[in-house]
Amino acid sequence: METRYNRRKIKENYCAGQHLKLPDLKKTAKSSGIGNQYLYKENIPPYPRPELHVSHLKHDTDKRGLKGISADEGFRAAFRGSLVWWSLAVTPEEISSAEERLLKEAFPEWTEEQAKGQENSLAKFATSPAFLKTSRFGSYRFTLPLRELLTAYSQQFCDGSAPVLRVFETVLYKQEVVYSVLVHSRSNNQLFHHFPLLRDDPDAVCAYRDGRFIWRPEAMCETHSYELTKNPDQNGFEVNFVYGPPFYVWDNVAVAFHVDDAQVLQLDESQLRESLSFCKGAAPPLAKFQSFEDATELVQELWPGDSSPLKGE
Template structure:
């Protein structure tokens, strides 16, 4: 685990080239000597283990950056770095889809009446900032279909070749864990040290059939 200060002045603790699950992240934090009360939490109640399938990406920004996006006619790193940051857009539709998959797995023989009664429960556990409709990064949000973004990137930066996806890092904030996926052109070899993103059934994040799958974990003692 390493430490850095991001462009907004916040301290980040991160592990390169890995997407760590909560237990392994706790071990890394202990070795680093990091005190984080959420990682010390042991009495996490039982909760559903959903898979969120999302085919939407969001980019949140401030009013001043919005002017730059309009001027450039597109997106770039305002600090001059090589990376442009996008987040998964996990909203009501994604929650509903995760609920259906959980019910089908847990109660494969359920009746239609039971199905109607059992749905709409997952929102009680979706208290992470990742599910917020509002943004902590600015008052403006762009939302695009994932395939539209990947196609534009392929055509503009990859000479028509398919982009490569890799496991970039795990970042720990005070109340949040971020798993970063790197998408880059096949022409760039600077990221060969990062493992390829594979469709691993045990992985936190995978890409499959045109969408990302996020297997979230709870890290606090209460879910609502």
């Protein structure tokens, strides 16, 4: 693994062109002499490994970023970079669907009656920051369908052709693992050819299929307050509380849209306003947060023609 510091002066250990599952990430980190009190923990209670089909992306920002997005009517790379960053926005419905797939895979004879006793079991494990409604990057969140973003990117940067999706990086922080996907135009194939194409691999952490990202989380809890056990007699899973729950790493998926210097991934004004919501801050905060009242006032100032109330996450 290589090491760098991001613009917030936070240390990043990373592997380019790979999405390393936890066993391989542990081996790679150890061989690189990287110490990490969370990654190397053993005896983590059993937890589910669902397959999530995610159809929306989210982009969190602060007051300054919101003003820029409003003025540009879209998204540009921050701090003279060339990437606009988004992350997966997983809905409760997508978690429920993933739970149903888990049950059907583990118990082929699973019935609808037995399903009722399993409702919301997966939600008990979806507790890492990747699944929470809070934000670490600011009070404002744009949530948009992946299809809309890819269509806008195709029209503005790809001359109408389909964008190229590639395996970008695995980044290890103190407790967070980020699997990033790069989106770029075919005209930049030569620039990014050394990153593997993102394929619909059934064993991959992240894949793309029919307008959705297929995400198979490696660690979805952060704090492991429950353990999952299989109960063949009941044709289902049992979820039991763990006393003194251990902290572990947690993972998420980030999506980086490549834009040239000073270019903007533009959206309709109505798309921007309708997709905007207010977020409370999560720890550790990486930006300044505002109150809901101040946020409402700012949004009304930036979109004076829209009187709809600001949504709260």
